[in-house]
Structure formats: C-alpha cells, structure tokens
Amino acid sequence: MxxxxxxxxxxxxxxxxxxxxxxxxxxxxxxxxxxxxxxxxxxxxxxxxxxxxxxxxxxxxxxxxxxxxxxxxxxxxxxxxxxxxxxxxxxxxxxxxxxxxxxxxxxxxxxxxxxxxxxxxxxxxxxxxxxxxxxxxxxxxxxxxxxxxxxxxxxxxxxxxxxxxxxxxxxxxxxxxxxxxxxxxxxxxxxxxxxxxxxxxxxxxxxxxxxxxxxxxxxxxxxxxxxxxxxxxxxxxxxxxxxxxxxxxxxxxxxxxxxxxxxxxxxxxxxxxxxxxxxxxxxxxxxxxxVADKSYYSLDFLSKEPVVALFVAEVLGLMPSRNSYNPGGAFAGIAVASLALKTIGVGFELPKIIxxxxxxxxxxxxxxxxxxxxxxxxxxxxxxxxxxxxxxxxxGSAWIYTRVGFRLAAKHATAIAASFATYKAFGGGKKGDNNFLAKNAALIQYMGAAKLIEESEKADTxxxxxxxxxxxxxxxxxxxxxxxxxxxxxxxxxxxxxxxxxxxxxxxxxxxxxxx
Known part of the structure; x- marks a missing residue:
C-alpha cells in the first residue's frame, strides 16, 4: 500500500x-x-x-x-x-x-x-x-x-x-x-x-x-x-x-x-x-x-504476460488503441507509428498546430x-x-511520442501492478462475492491512477x-x-x-x- x-x-x-x-x-x-x-x-x-x-x-x-x-x-x-x-x-x-x-x-x-x-x-x-x-x-x-x-x-x-x-x-x-x-x-x-x-x-x-x-x-x-x-x-x-x-x-x-x-x-x-x-x-x-491533440500509445508489452493481459482486458477494461497514429496531426499525412487494432493502448496529449x-x-x-x-x-x-x-x-513529434510513450508505459505498468496486487489481496480470481469486490477495488484504484497519469501528460503547448x-x-x-x-x-x-x-x-x- x-x-x-x-x-x-x-x-x-x-x-x-x-x-x-x-x-x-x-x-x-x-x-x-x-x-x-x-x-x-x-x-x-x-x-x-x-x-x-x-x-x-x-x-x-x-x-x-x-x-x-x-x-x-x-x-x-x-x-x-x-x-x-x-x-x-x-x-x-x-x-x-x-x-x-x-x-x-x-x-x-x-x-x-x-x-x-x-x-x-x-x-x-x-x-x-x-x-x-x-x-x-x-x-x-x-x-x-x-x-x-x-x-x-x-x-x-x-x-x-x-x-x-x-x-x-x-x-x-x-x-x-x-x-x-x-x-x-x-x-x-x-x-x-x-x-x-x-x-x-x-x-x-x-x-x-x-x-x-x-x-x-x-x-x-x-x-x-x-x-x-x-x-x-x-x-x-x-x-x-x-x-x-x-x-x-x-x-x-x-x-x-x-x-x-x-x-x-x-x-x-x-x-x-x-x-x-x-x-x-x-x-x-x-x-x-x-493546442493539445489526443493520441494513443501501445501497452502491447503487457500481452506477453497472459495473466496480466487478461486482468488488464477483463478487469480494467482498457480499450484498444486506434489503427494508426500520426504525430503532428494530419500534416504531410506521414504516419510515424502504426498500432495493430488488437494492441492495448492508453491516451495522452501531443501538441498540434491549428x-x-x-x-x-x-x-x-x-x-x-x-x-x-x-x-x-x-x-x-x-x-x-x-x-x-x-x-x-x-x-518534434516522433521524439515526443517515444519519450511520452516510455513515461506512459512506466506509469501505467506501476498502476496496473498496484491494482493487480489489490485485486489479489481482495481474493480476485475466485468464485463468489470476493471476486466481485476485488474487481471493483482494483478498477477504482486503477481509474484514479489513470486519471492522474492522463493529467500528468498534458501536451506542451x-x-x-x-x-x-x-x-x-x-x-x-x-x-x-x-x-x-x-x-x-x-x-x-x-x-x-x-x-x-x-x-x-x-x-x-x-x-x-x-x-x-
């Protein structure tokens, strides 16, 4: 704790x-x-x-x-x-x-x-x-x-x-x-x-x-x-x-x-x-x-751990990221990163010119x-x-994307690990009321951390x-x-x-x- x-x-x-x-x-x-x-x-x-x-x-x-x-x-x-x-x-x-x-x-x-x-x-x-x-x-x-x-x-x-x-x-x-x-x-x-x-x-x-x-x-x-x-x-x-x-x-x-x-x-x-x-x-x-533009970063490294991936998908309900990502908005139509639909992703902000x-x-x-x-x-x-x-x-978008992604991965991995520990501590994965309570406790904890993470990654405008x-x-x-x-x-x-x-x-x- x-x-x-x-x-x-x-x-x-x-x-x-x-x-x-x-x-x-x-x-x-x-x-x-x-x-x-x-x-x-x-x-x-x-x-x-x-x-x-x-x-x-x-x-x-x-x-x-x-x-x-x-x-x-x-x-x-x-x-x-x-x-x-x-x-x-x-x-x-x-x-x-x-x-x-x-x-x-x-x-x-x-x-x-x-x-x-x-x-x-x-x-x-x-x-x-x-x-x-x-x-x-x-x-x-x-x-x-x-x-x-x-x-x-x-x-x-x-x-x-x-x-x-x-x-x-x-x-x-x-x-x-x-x-x-x-x-x-x-x-x-x-x-x-x-x-x-x-x-x-x-x-x-x-x-x-x-x-x-x-x-x-x-x-x-x-x-x-x-x-x-x-x-x-x-x-x-x-x-x-x-x-x-x-x-x-x-x-x-x-x-x-x-x-x-x-x-x-x-x-x-x-x-x-x-x-x-x-x-x-x-x-x-x-x-x-x-201005700030909403973008997404992959957490696909989590998929290498089946138990954690299942927890992230089923308990925390993280949404898949978009098909593709283009730092710098639509400028030049050049994609710097392309993420598969199945990949787990989290949102953050990047600067964009209107x-x-x-x-x-x-x-x-x-x-x-x-x-x-x-x-x-x-x-x-x-x-x-x-x-x-x-x-x-x-x-600067490619460099920003890599840097922000590193920070996001570290922050979310820590938040997910903490939520997973809470989930297990409340008896998660077992039948009965304990599993229901464990899911809610883990989800509430992660949602709070995720909100703070999102706030911490506001774009530099x-x-x-x-x-x-x-x-x-x-x-x-x-x-x-x-x-x-x-x-x-x-x-x-x-x-x-x-x-x-x-x-x-x-x-x-x-x-x-x-x-x-």
Whole structure:
C-alpha cells in the first residue's frame, strides 16, 4: 500500500503544472489583437505563469513583441536582445537535459523555443533598428540592422549542419529577401552586390526548402516524404515529379527575378523619372494556435504476460488503441507509428498546430492625397509562419511520442501492478462475492491512477503566441507625397493599412505594418 500512496503523490505533483499557461496565452493574444498593448505588458508582469523562471524566454519574446507593436523600438530591442542571449545559453544545456525529459512532462522543463522562434528574434532586432534609423536618421541604427542580418545568417548556418538532408526548418526565405533589402538601404557598392547574391540565394531556398509547405507547393506531401532522395535527382526531375507551384510561389519567383534583373543593370535614373523606392514589410494575422491533440500509445508489452493481459482486458477494461497514429496531426499525412487494432493502448496529449488560415492572394492598392488610385500590385508572401510552425511541431513529434510513450508505459505498468496486487489481496480470481469486490477495488484504484497519469501528460503547448501568421514584402516606386494604403483580399473584402509619407531619397524607404 505504501508504494500505491507514493505513486499517487507523484502523479498529483506531475499533474499540478501540466496546463502550460494555455489560458494565459489566449488572454495575451486577445490583448494583442485588440491593440491593448499596455494591458498585455501589465498582464505579463502580473501573471504567475509568465513570471515563472522556466518561462523567462517566452515572457521576453512576448514582451518584446508588445513593445515593438507600441513603436518603442529601442526598448523592444533591449528585450529581444536579452531573449537572444538567454536562448543561446539555454541551448548549450538543453542536450544534457534530454535524459531528464524522458521522465518528466515537457511542461516541467524550461521553455527553449523552436528554432524558427529563435530565428525570428534576429528579424525583429533588425527591423527595430531600421525603423529606428528612419525615425532618427542615425547611421548607427542602420548598421545595427545590417549587423543583425549577418548575425541571423550566422545563427542559421550554425544549426544547418545537423539538419542537412532533413525536411525541416534550416533556412529562411525572409532572411534572404529582407536581408537583401537592408543591404540595399545601406547602399554601398559592396552591399548592393551582397543584395544581388541574397536574391539569387532566395531562389534556391524557395526551391530546396519552401516546397515542403502547402502554401507554395500543391504536391508538398510527396516532396517532403521523399526529401532525402531529391539530391540524387536533377532539378528538372524534381520539378516534374514533386512540384506543382501555387500562384503564391509563381508571384514570389517573379518578384525575385525582377530584383535580380534590377540590380544586374547599370543604367541610371533620369531626373524626370526619379521616384522614391518604397518597401513595405507587412505582418498579417496571428500565428496558428498550438493546442493539445489526443493520441494513443501501445501497452502491447503487457500481452506477453497472459495473466496480466487478461486482468488488464477483463478487469480494467482498457480499450484498444486506434489503427494508426500520426504525430503532428494530419500534416504531410506521414504516419510515424502504426498500432495493430488488437494492441492495448492508453491516451495522452501531443501538441498540434491549428493552421486554419492558409495565405491567399492579396493586392496592394495605393491612393494619393486626393484619393485617386495610383497603383495596384500583388503582395509577395515571404514567410508562411503558420506552415513553418506546423512543420516544427511535426519535426518534434516522433521524439515526443517515444519519450511520452516510455513515461506512459512506466506509469501505467506501476498502476496496473498496484491494482493487480489489490485485486489479489481482495481474493480476485475466485468464485463468489470476493471476486466481485476485488474487481471493483482494483478498477477504482486503477481509474484514479489513470486519471492522474492522463493529467500528468498534458501536451506542451507553449509557443511565441504574438508572432504574425504570415510576413509579406513588396517594393513600389512613388513620387514624394502623402498616400493611403489598402489591401484587397477579395472583391468585397478590403483592409486599410493606414497612411504613409514618402520623402525624396535614392535608397529604399521601409515601412512596417501589422494587421491582425
């Protein structure tokens, strides 16, 4: 009986902190979506969840984003820089903690952040710097923006080697295209050459890495499934067998081709034709929500002990698991584990991305001060963060499934052994009332333990919840003046982006807009 009490006590402890701040994230997202940034910042400071030392990185990410949205770029950068430093420190110890993570629920572990989330820290540090430069005119801020692009590239290079040959996030189209734009704004001959190379690199990244996303490739499933085989095939073969370009991919290919052609030319503008090059960085929507999805794990090892298997099936009544299991939800339709119908299974949770808002074609419409339409142009999609987040969850699902399964097996085996002991102690297996009482005692005991086990295996659904769902970037040339911007989503659906003031200058003028 002592062991049973210990088991119950441990399971209660394990279930105590298993919710992982789900309610807090929903509330914070509401503050962000409604523009209540100050309330969001106050909420983080007062929240018991966000003030937990294990959630420090997550709290810094969310706080930095709220400050960025408020236009407090310098304070936002200080916060993001602290997050980046902490993230680097955490990843030096994360590998050594893998053994511990086998035994404890992920919600007990420190929040390390996904690789794409760590990557986005560099983007916002650079974006804050360039926006600050355009407010102050200080060249130091411009050089900070460029330095952060270089640091971003260095970060992705550092993680690339371990991920070669795998269909996972290891390169970023946003880095190449946004980075090229920053080098263009700096404007030296060397920077323009770097920008040209980055646009060329972007075409390669789009082909090699972004065809795994449904936003860009209608055959993304087969591309992802056979990714390790693609290197042995010609580009023409890969395109024919694995790629069906979406309209959004065709648009970004056209965008890249135009920029490569523009920077390749050496012709100068005539004075009469001079317009200011304008770049709009548009962040849209809220990143797809990370939720818990019910899954099942096999306890088929119990079937090797006929007496125990009979007890589990007849007395405890454990249900068979499903025919198949696919960690990561329906993403890519790739099953990581297939369980036979006859196998005994127990339920638990895995994280899942609800990516219900696939990006669509969007048109930018520009009006002058007299409300006259002066320009309409499709807005290229650079980063489908919803797709990237979904891939990140899928990437970790096999490892999570194995770890959680090990814990589940150990916990349920202990609970079943305790229940079996109770069953025998009450005279189970014999005719008469004792058998009835023994069954009930064992069943009640196991049901209590099973409930605690289920509570202890809540999915880790922590994520940087205030990121946008997509990032777009568009280049336009405008005569200096005042303009109003709109996005046309459909013939009946439009969205205002607000007003901009375009000044006369040769280097690109960058504006950032976030619409939720």
């Amino acid at each position: 002592k062991n049973q009490y210990i088991l119950g006590f441990l399971l209660i402890i394990l279930s105590a902190c298993s919710s992982g701040g789900r309610d807090e994230r929903r509330e914070l997202r509401t503050f962000y979506m409604t523009g209540a940034y100050d309330q969001g910042l106050q909420f983080i400071e007062k929240s018991k969840f966000y003030q937990d030392k294990d959630e420090k990185l997550l709290a810094l990410m969310e706080k930095g984003m709220l400050l960025h949205a408020k236009g407090e770029f310098e304070i936002s950068s200080l916060t993001f820089d602290e997050a980046r430093t902490l993230s680097a420190q955490l990843y030096t110890v994360s590998a050594s903690k893998k053994a511990e993570k086998t035994f404890l629920n992920d919600n007990f572990d420190i929040f390390y952040g996904e690789i794409y989330e760590r990557s986005m820290l560099h983007f916002y540090l650079s974006l804050n710097a360039i926006l600050n430069f355009q407010k102050t005119g200080k060249r130091d801020d411009l050089f900070k923006a460029r330095a952060e692009v270089l640091a971003w590239d260095s970060f992705l290079s550092s993680i690339k080697e371990d991920r070669l040959g795998k269909s996972v996030y290891k390169n970023d189209l946003l880095l190449k295209i946004y980075g090229a734009k920053i080098h263009e704004i700096v404007g030296t001959r060397e920077d323009k050459q770097i920008a040209l190379q980055l646009y060329k690199d972007a075409s390669e990244v789009l082909f090699k890495n972004y065809n795994t996303y449904p936003t860009f490739n209608l055959q993304y499933q087969s591309f992802k499934k056979d990714y390790d085989k693609l290197a042995s095939q010609s580009v023409a073969e890969v395109k024919k067998k694995y790629i069906q370009e979406s309209d959004l991919q065709k648009n970004i290919q056209e965008y890249l081709a135009q920029n490569i052609a523009r920077l390749t030319k050496t012709s100068k503008k005539k004075l009469i034709d001079i317009k200011t090059p304008v770049t709009l960085v548009i962040e849209k929507g809220m990143i797809a929500e990370k 990516n219900n808002s696939p990006p669509k074609k969007q048109m930018l419409v520009v009006f002058d001060k007299d409300n006259k339409e002066v320009l309409t142009k499709e807005i290229p999609l650079i980063n489908p963060l919803g797709d990237i987040a979904e891939e990140a969850v899928f990437e 922590r994520y940087w919840s205030t990121l946008p769902n997509e990032i777009r970037l568009i280049d336009i040339d405008l005569v200096p003046g005042n303009y109003h911007l709109e996005i046309t989503l459909s013939p009946t659906e439009k969205m205002s982006l607000g007003d901009i003031v375009v000044t006369a200058q040769d280097s690109p003028l960058l504006f950032n807009v976030r619409k939720n």
